[in-house]
Amino acid sequence: MPTTVLVTGVSTYLGAGVARALAASEGVERVVGVDVMAPEFPLGEAEFLRSDARNPLLGRVVRQAGIDTLVHVPEPSAATGRSARVAAREAMVIGTMQLLGVCQAVPQLRHVVLASTGSVYGSSASSPAVVTEQTPTTTLARGGHVRDAIEVESYVRAVARRRSEVGISILRLTHLFGRHSHSAMTNYLRAPVVPVPLGFDARIQALHEDDAVDVLVAAASGEPVDTLNVAGDGVVTLRQLLRLAHRPSVPVLTTTGRALGRLARWAGIAGVEPDHIDYVMFGRCLDTSRMCDVLGFVPRMTTRETVQWYARETWGVVPSRPASDLARPETPRLTVVPDLPRREEGR
Secondary structure (H helix, E strand, C coil), X not given: CCCEEEEECCCCHHHHHHHHHHHCCCCCCEXXXXXXXXXXXXXXXXXXXXXXXXCXXXXXXXXXXXXXXXXXXXXXXXXXXXXXXXXXHHHHHHHHHHHHHHHHCCCCXXXXXXXXXXXXXXXXXXXXXXXXXXXXXXXCCCCHHHHHHHHHHHHHHHHHHHCCCCEEEEEEECCEEXXXXXXXXXXHHCCCXXXXXXXXXXXXXXXXXXXXXXXHHHHHHCCCCXXXXXXXXXXXEHHHHHHHHCCCEEEECCCCCHHHHHHHHHCCCCCCCHHHHHHHHHCCCECCHHHHXXXXXXXXXXXXXXXXXXXXXXXXXXXXXXXXXXXXXXXXCCXXXXXXXXXXXXX
């Protein structure tokens, strides 16, 4: 159990929730929440420091407090302009590098927890049906957010290489759904008419924002777990998701995703990047076995329940299925099954 924790990104629902929960945990003596913006959500007993990684004040606070655990919740930006994109990259990537430089100089540091994204695996026709933590991250990332996430992960791993006594926990979260959390997927669903690539039916996983808070708190409260995929139980296809959410859609004839991207921007979908277009065409399924077996964490809401909850909270959609059916996942938990031996001809 940590005693002194630094939590970044506390202006977001995710960061504020983690800081508040850790501050209320038994054995935790002090939690310092850091962000360049004032928090919109209550921090409970956690302290707030308005600063960025370049501010010398942050270094003094970290050293004086003797931080033993860092929970880093970087906030991706939907900036699309060139100058805005450069500024967003500096805040996320360069800011992370400077923050880790400050924290790794503290002798008491023992654990770094990073809220990353499952998008680092990419989506393509050649992607495996189910990706595990051993699946290589994509080398063909076309969106700035995915490239930034991969680079941030590399900086966190570098801390463990420089200081062998520091453990890391990198949680690759699938798309978040919630009142206060916005992702590329929720922006996509909020379009007046959702463009759907004709001939594709991507497999989708979802994670409730409160489950995302809980899994980060569980990781920070326990032993380092290296890399974990995090998603709600079960899978729905894109067309099933649209039916569950009662969202109007229009099929789009496209082979490269570019036409879909142009139509998405025309429809007013904010923050659409090429990698998300690939995602709604090919989908992605995260194997969550290690989340259950190593961390001992199971999200309270399945993928299907999360989508239905989000549709009810956002558009007032009442689920058509009985309540007893809502707890039943769309498919069994995703695990990797070894290939069966091929049957020899003539038998």
